[in-house]
Amino acid sequence: MNDIKNPKTKKPMIYYYVIALLVFMLLNTFLFPSLFRRTEREVDYSTFMNQLNEGQIQQVEVQDQKIEYILKDQEDWNIYVTGNMGDPNLVDKLEAADVIYGKEIQEPMSPLLYLLISVGFPILLFVGVGQLLSRTLQKKMGGGNAMTFGKSNAKVYVEAQTGKTFADVAGEDEAKEALGEIVDFLHNPKKYEAIGAQMPKGALLVGPPGTGKTLLAKAVAGEASVPFFSISGSEFVEMFVGAGAARVRDLFRQAQEKAPCIVFIDEIDTIGKKRDSGVMGGNDEREQTLNQLLTEMDGFDGKKGVVILAATNRPETLDKALLRPGRFDRRIPVELPDLAGREAILRVHAKDKQMAPNIDYSVIARATAGASGAELANIVNEAALRAVRNNRTQVEQGDLEEAVETVIAGYQRKSAVVSEKDKKIVAYHEIGHALVAAMQKHSAPVHKITIVPRTSGALGYTMQVEEEDTLLMSKEEAIDKITTYTGGRVAEEVIFGSITSGASNDIEQATKLARAMVTRLGMSDNFGMMALETVNNQYLGGDASLACSEETAAKIDQEVCTLIAQCHDHAKEILLQNMPKLHELASYLLEKETITGEEFMEILNAPVKSQEEQE
Ligand code: ADP
Ligand code: MG
Ligand code: ZN
Numbered sequence: 001m002n003d004i005k006n007p008k009t010k011k012p013m014i015y016y017y018v019i020a021l022l023v024f025m026l027l028n029t030f031l032f033p034s035l036f037r038r039t040e041r042e043v044d045y046s047t048f049m050n051q052l053n054e055g056q057i058q059q060v061e062v063q064d065q066k067i068e069y070i071l072k073d074q075e076d077w078n079i080y081v082t083g084n085m086g087d088p089n090l091v092d093k094l095e096a097a098d099v100i101y102g103k104e105i106q107e108p109m110s111p112l113l114y115l116l117i118s119v120g121f122p123i124l125l126f127v128g129v130g131q132l133l134s135r136t137l138q139k140k141m142g143g144g145n146a147m148t149f150g151k152s153n154a155k156v157y158v159e160a161q162t163g164k165t166f167a168d169v170a171g172e173d174e175a176k177e178a179l180g181e182i183v184d185f186l187h188n189p190k191k192y193e194a195i196g197a198q199m200p201k202g203a204l205l206v207g208p209p210g211t212g213k214t215l216l217a218k219a220v221a222g223e224a225s226v227p228f229f230s231i232s233g234s235e236f237v238e239m240f241v242g243a244g245a246a247r248v249r250d251l252f253r254q255a256q257e258k259a260p261c262i263v264f265i266d267e268i269d270t271i272g273k274k275r276d277s278g279v280m281g282g283n284d285e286r287e288q289t290l291n292q293l294l295t296e297m298d299g300f301d302g303k304k305g306v307v308i309l310a311a312t313n314r315p316e317t318l319d320k321a322l323l324r325p326g327r328f329d330r331r332i333p334v335e336l337p338d339l340a341g342r343e344a345i346l347r348v349h350a351k352d353k354q355m356a357p358n359i360d361y362s363v364i365a366r367a368t369a370g371a372s373g374a375e376l377a378n379i380v381n382e383a384a385l386r387a388v389r390n391n392r393t394q395v396e397q398g399d400l401e402e403a404v405e406t407v408i409a410g411y412q413r414k415s416a417v418v419s420e421k422d423k424k425i426v427a428y429h430e431i432g433h434a435l436v437a438a439m440q441k442h443s444a445p446v447h448k449i450t451i452v453p454r455t456s457g458a459l460g461y462t463m464q465v466e467e468e469d470t471l472l473m474s475k476e477e478a479i480d481k482i483t484t485y486t487g488g489r490v491a492e493e494v495i496f497g498s499i500t501s502g503a504s505n506d507i508e509q510a511t512k513l514a515r516a517m518v519t520r521l522g523m524s525d526n527f528g529m530m531a532l533e534t535v536n537n538q539y540l541g542g543d544a545s546l547a548c549s550e551e552t553a554a555k556i557d558q559e560v561c562t563l564i565a566q567c568h569d570h571a572k573e574i575l576l577q578n579m580p581k582l583h584e585l586a587s588y589l590l591e592k593e594t595i596t597g598e599e600f601m602e603i604l605n606a607p608v609k610s611q612e613e614q615e
Helices: 007-036 045-053 090-097 111-141 173-187 189-195 213-224 243-257 284-299 339-350 361-367 373-389 397-409 420-438 475-496 501-519 550-577 579-592 597-605
Strands: 040-042 057-062 066-071 079-083 100-103 202-206 228-232 261-266 306-312 330-333 446-450 461-464 533-535 544-546 594-596
Touching: 007 111, 045 066, 045 079, 045 090, 057 090, 173 189, 173 202, 173 213, 173 306, 173 330, 202 213, 213 228, 213 261, 213 306, 228 243, 243 261, 243 284, 243 306, 339 361, 339 373, 361 397, 361 446, 373 397, 397 461, 420 446, 420 461, 420 475, 420 501, 420 550, 420 579, 420 597, 446 597, 475 501, 475 550, 475 579, 501 544, 501 550, 550 579, 579 594, 579 597, 594 597
Parallel strands: 040 079, 057 100, 202 306, 202 330, 228 261, 261 306
Antiparallel strands: 057 066, 066 079, 446 461, 446 594, 533 544
């Protein structure tokens, strides 16, 4: 590289420099004086006086602090030194003794030299040592060179073979189709050039976390078998202002050399946030990086075959300039997988694992509505781990089902001691949910009920599985759902006459749904189709903020409260009508701890046992 500050040549230079300096200083202070001068001998002043009076002294040199003299004796090679007592009559005495005497002329040091020595040298030393230290430190940390502003350390981002293809991405057919065109373009840019068509320079993959955006980008590179330059948005935001912009420059320079290729910017929202977000002072570094990115995207020649892919789960925060034509004008949604998609993802991840031959993936897919690809991959892996723990060589259906619960509700807490009383309450609570669900027309069938405690803190768990994937939720379904949520608490009320904290999660879920019905889904009689809330980030949990007056907000609360109360009453009605079944099912669950949906339905549909039979 043409980097002048190449550490490989510079480091030894400084090294030798410092060592030479040290050696010189040592010689100067210890060795040279004794070589060139006679040996010094210190004597006291009285000895000096005696020798002077006796006329033994040949030559005297008076200095400020001391007096040096040599004797007339030719054999004596010593230089005698004694302290200067400041005797005012010394000159007379010397004169009398007939000695050659004098005083050294103290030449004041040139101010420039003085400055150089007293200031320049320490600075030089500090800089030298500092450089050495920072070099070694950086080497240890393996990081870039913090001192070379505006110059990236020419990291090679290229990852030649991603090893992923579209076959690794299950579901997401729309996204794959949209990206297929880009693959085709990368295969044969000439074809597009010939007709005068311009390929979009960039495509933005948007969707919730874990839906396979990063995976898709890699698959595009794999399909087109072109180099894949990947960098994450957070890597741009560095310690020094300007470093991020330099990286962008660097990345694009390298990409253009390697065209056709793919540049992938993951989590682009870290740098691509709206610039006028109103934050005090703003973020200079981020803005500079973003500006550089915009400039580079305009600057390079799209015909060459550099395609920029970016991924984000917060598209609404992106700067408008990024989204205008000529930049990321193509937006590819990567949504949470539907039923078929989930099944396909499970199968993809099961491929490299030893699975039992009779596994029903559709059951698992139906039990995992709303799960992302990453979660599904995790479920399959958890199942495999469980199989290993149980000393099996194949993953079985049970492993997968257990894994679903593990990923959704946490691990089973084997050691947790639950008192008999608590266990009984939990059993009635869960059967309450299940029974209310089963007695309503629009609820999903119960798949499994368990009262084995989980590490997440849940003491029991009722799993419902939709028969088919539904994208729309009717008002009836929503109301039935809320009613089912209240079923657990209602069972506690009607059986024990007291209530517990076990319903906290149910309350949260029920309230969330009821509020959404009123504010966003237009399912309340009083407000109708008026939107009272706006969703802030649809791919990240979808928090909403109220967009209405305070009076309306109070009315909303009232409405939500009434809605839940109605559902609660309805659930109570259902349970009171089915008390015998409630008892029967609860005691069965207490005994078995985990029961399947089939067992549940069997007991529910069997004729009611008489009181004696039950005992
Ligand atoms: P994102 O970038 O959208 O947050 P990733 O691409 O990093 O998600 O996905 C994480 C992991 O989840 C992938 O490595 C893969 O194992 C799995 N995964 C996600 N979506 C899919 C899918 N559609 N098909 C197969 N595996 C998937
Ligand atoms: Mg990602
Ligand atoms: Zn509950």
